[in-house]
Amino acid sequence: MIEILSPAQLxxxxxxxxxxGDILQTLRERSSPGTNLLDIDRWARDLILEAGAESCYVDYAPSFGRGPFGHWICTAVNDAVLHGRPHDLVLGDGDLLTLDLAVTLDGVAADAAISFLVGDSRPAESVALIDATERALAAGIAAATPDARIGDISHAIGTVLTDAGYPVNLEYGGHGIGSTMHQDPHVANAGRPGRGYRLRPGLLLALEPWVMADTDQLVTDADGWTLRSATGARTAHTEHTIAITPAGPEILTRATR
Structure with missing residues (x-):
């Protein structure tokens, strides 16, 4: 299903x-060496409920997972990159943490992810990974103009990632979003320009470039959810939900402070 939102829905x-955006910013500020991933999950729950919103993850049970996700946010550390299930893990200085959050408020969903380094340590490889995903996201957003095609976005994202020297996995990527978290069209993180669905005002897309330092192969944890790099290499993942408008792409999940 591809949803086109009305002005009121937008x-x-x-x-x-x-x-x-604001919840992710708050969680980033609270995350430091010594923080437990279960604390982050609890903070996310409290912030979502205080806002009168609903989690898109607690009851999420797609075919590729193992039962309901059962948590309020995805927390991926170092070599974990997608669907990181919060567990009893204490963060250390220099850990690369990705927080991925999706909620529904007043019948409309939004989805975003941030990767950042915990504490004061700044390993060069990790800084480069995060920078590449942020630049790829910016390029993908810039390509999301009215009457462009999905392939134009995929090509823009993939060009940045491959030029930075990273292999690109095509199993998971961006997606349409609206009254539900995951909708068509799929937005791969590499592709051919001029191909695919033509963008229309009112379409919402969650664009999410992610990379692993030296591989495009994933492995799944015993929890049935957390996806990691097959080599144990570090990873990064950056995401925004955007709206296609007559004036161009509008970022919806930017923090307001």
């Missing part, structure tokens, strides 16, 4: 996006 999407 206004609600802006509120949902701002909530997601």
């Amino acid at each position: 206004d609600r999407a802006r509120r949902t996006g701002a909530l997601v």
Whole structure:
């Protein structure tokens, strides 16, 4: 299903996006060496419920997972990159943490992810990974103009990632979003320009470039959810929900402070 939102729905999407951005910013500020991933999950729960929103993850049970996800946020550390299930792990200085959050407010969902380094340590490889995903996201957003095609976004993202020297996995990528978290169209993180669905005002997309330092192969943890690099290499993942408007792409999940 591909949803095209009305102006009234888009206004609600802006509120949902701002909530997601602000929660991620708050969790980033609270995360430091000594923080437990279960604390982050609890903080996310409290912030979502205080806002009168609903988690897209607690009851999420797609075919590729193992039962309901059962947590409020995805927390991926170092070699973990996607669907990181919170567990009893204490963060250390220099850990690369990715937080991926999706909520629904007033019937509209928004989805975003940030990767950042915990504490004061700044390993060069990790800084480069995060920078590449952020630049790829910016390129993908810039390509998301009215009457462009999905392939134009995929090509823009993939060009940045491959030029930075990273292999690109095509199993998981961006997606449409609206009244539910995951919708068509799929937005791969590499592709051919001029191909695929033509963008229309009112379409919401969650764009999410992610990379692993030296491989495009994933392995799954025993929890049935957490995806890691097959080599144990570090990873990064950056995501925004955007709206296609007549004036161009609008980022909905930017923090308001």
